Amino acid sequence: MSSDAEIRSVVLPVERRADDDGKVTVAGYAAVFGDVADIGGYFDEVIAFGAFTETLKSADVLAYFDHDRGRILGRVSSGTLRVTEDAKGLAVEIDLPDTSDGRDLKALIERGDVKGMSFGFRVTREQWDETGDKPKRTILAVELREVSIVSEPAYDGTTIALRSLDDARKERRRANFNGAALRRSMKLGVDFRQRGI
Template sequence: MASKPDTETRCVVRAVEARAADDGRMTVAGYAAVFNEGADIGGWFVETIAPGAFSRSIAEEDVLAFFNHDRGRVLGRKSSGSLRLSEDSKGLAVEIDLPETSDGRDVKALVERGDITGMSFGFRVTKEEWDETGDIPKRTILEVDLIEVSPTSLPAYDGTSIAMRSLEAARADRRQKNFSAAQRRLRMKVNLDMKVRSKA
């Protein structure tokens, strides 16, 4: 199932591990995002996630865990305690207690076989910075609304068009600021000229 139109997804291909608890509970754990690592997003820009980008969402929002971003295949939920999220120096750490469902058993088997090698997250950017001083734009994500995390078999970079709209908005804002600054300089020059003339 596709993400909502205003939602972006990113994937981190890192080791995802399965852990068995004494009570028989099966947990999968890994990182859904890493900090300060530039990722090439479709050749359009390089994206970096800043430390702390998830802290507000972790504290305030009820995040869900899906299988491959499919909203019909729920694996866990933060409010129920079956999904645990934390930020450390590396990135967004995820632990999901898998349910006793066909999806839960499938994820367990796929992780154990090494077929699932990544975790991904769905998000909406709330604070960002763009730097276009180099050959390719650079986007730094400072804060997000974290919607979901997913164990996934394939890297996903959905939502690039949304990020491109964000880049265009940043460019438009910069043009407006430059225009406003030019207007202020022109007004100052006119006022100064009028003062000089009045003294003459």
């Protein structure tokens, strides 16, 4: 995953289904809209409804176990992974492969040892609100890189997210500085005109 990619996890039930052909499918949510998540105590984060709309139109998303790129479980283009956006969030269905990872995951989910899903992404549109006690980031759009079934959900990528907060603050200071400079130049122009200069 690239250096600007972030990872977020959610602990919700991961459900297992089997069909008559022996195919095992796991399903759950990798992200939930509107839930406020504390990101390392630095800020709160919310994923807005529709944040995945654009990326799902063209992304060839992969499914991994524990974000390990060497442990592929499915892929959108092969039809073994289905990722959709519904009213609740980012819904995921993975047809587990008949591999050691697939069989192990099936057993771990059945036992209740593996309970979470996660997703890797890059933010393409966001909004920051610093009026409260803690800054709040609303993610409006992302580039979805991958989804994962995870053994221990955690909010990784905090450093990258903090860099995003710092960038937003710098942009706001730059905009405020430019606005103040414009107001000063307009006031000077008015003063000169009033003096007949």
